Amino acid sequence: MFLVVGGVGTLLGLLVFLDRPVTQSLVAVVTFTVVLALGVAFVRWLDKWEPEPPLFIIGAFVWGAGVSALISGIVNSVVGLSLQSESVAAIYSAPLIEESTKGLFLVIVLLSTRRGRAEFNSLTDAIVYGAMVGLGFAWIEHISYALMPETMVDSTQIIMIRLVLVAYLHPMLTIIVSIGIWAGLNARGPLRLGWPFLAWCLAVGLHFLHNSSMELLGDGGYLIAAGIELLVFTGLVIVGVVARRQERATLLQQLPALVHFGWITPLEAGWLHDLTARRRMVAAAGSEKGLLRDFIQNVTELALIRGRLDRAQRGGEPPESWIRLHGELADLVHHQRPEVHRILSGGGGWTQLPGAPGQLWGANPRS
Structure with a gap:
């Protein structure tokens, strides 16, 4: 309207x-x-x-x-x-x-x-x-x-x-x-x-x-x-x-955590922090550029909301709406991951590790 x-x-x-x-x-x-x-x-x-x-x-x-x-x-x-x-x-x-x-x-x-x-x-x-x-x-x-x-x-x-x-x-x-x-x-x-x-x-x-x-x-x-x-x-x-x-500093700071909880792979973390590398990866995706762009966008937003949550935690309990948004973005990235892996592997796909990635912001790392 x-x-x-x-x-x-x-x-x-x-x-x-x-x-x-x-x-x-x-x-x-x-x-x-x-x-x-x-x-x-x-x-x-x-x-x-x-x-x-x-x-x-x-x-x-x-x-x-x-x-x-x-x-x-x-x-x-x-x-x-x-x-x-x-x-x-x-x-x-x-x-x-x-x-x-x-x-x-x-x-x-x-x-x-x-x-x-x-x-x-x-x-x-x-x-x-x-x-x-x-x-x-x-x-x-x-x-x-x-x-x-x-x-x-x-x-x-x-x-x-x-x-x-x-x-x-x-x-x-x-x-x-x-x-x-x-x-x-x-x-x-x-x-x-x-x-x-x-x-x-x-x-x-x-x-x-x-x-x-x-x-x-x-x-x-x-x-x-x-x-x-x-x-x-x-x-x-x-x-x-x-x-x-x-924004870039927050992304760099959060990439290790995103890898640890299984939302992205170390390989993806290696190019997500660089705008030129992002463009190359999108260009190489051919007809599926849109999906890869969405994945990049969602990963970046996930990193930024994690940065906001980290800063908010220093002054008390973060707002519930932020935690809910974090969970939604994490689920979205998790569901996009198989298709992204298929695109990045040239169409054949990669075998994923068993089990779901970490779901909660602030969850303690597991050995």
Whole structure:
């Protein structure tokens, strides 16, 4: 349903400017689609170890471009008309409504469903989903602002300003909110709500500071806005790179346990920790690439949930839902194992050791 609503909202956002000259429309759409493509390319690079489902990625984008942008546009317009001041709407209404509607994707779509919670299992996932929602919102907003003027000269000026000052502002702010939600999921007590709320406040505050400096301080405000975006952008890129490395480190740490309990073989552990080796193995699977990709995905998710369980155990009893998810992934990998062995052996299959592999997270090794 949200895909349909988001898609309709995105189309409505673009159809408003059908009366603009073709050249002006093409320049705006192509320019900001390139900005979008660069952002998506970075997101895809981050999301290599445990890629998110395409449906969820597309859903995050259309939520930002359609649902969030549509609701925010209506609310900001009403506030601006009611107070007869677009500046007041930009400074006060926009940060509140935009950061709220963008962040709702993670709450409504991801955290309210069992499938969504299962996919939201690492800091990298939080960054990926936050970035895609923000990229969708930014893409439609950039194009809308660029097509507001009636002349190509004025449109070009707006395009240049937005490229320099706000190209990736919305993805960055939404990532901050999504990181806070991720921190809350892994916290205990009051911090389960405290981290998401503090992150939302930070995103709203940065958005307010950015907009107010541009609206009220003239040329100096543009420098402040650019400085804010550069600092936040640099910091989040560093966080993203560290999160990606942590995913690989968690996988490496858990591979021996996965071998010990019989979910994977030592041979599989030898190539699962390397992205290039993974691609070679998938390429060699021929017509059964899909099955091997699913196996790789499930093994990686199993390793990541084990890492979360290990960290949670240090502060007390892990959540029951995490332990249940661990068992489901372990069963899934166990049932896929015979077919994967058949593929990797060239079709003849290998004789498996008798008995089922270990079923429980935290089970003591047996001699």
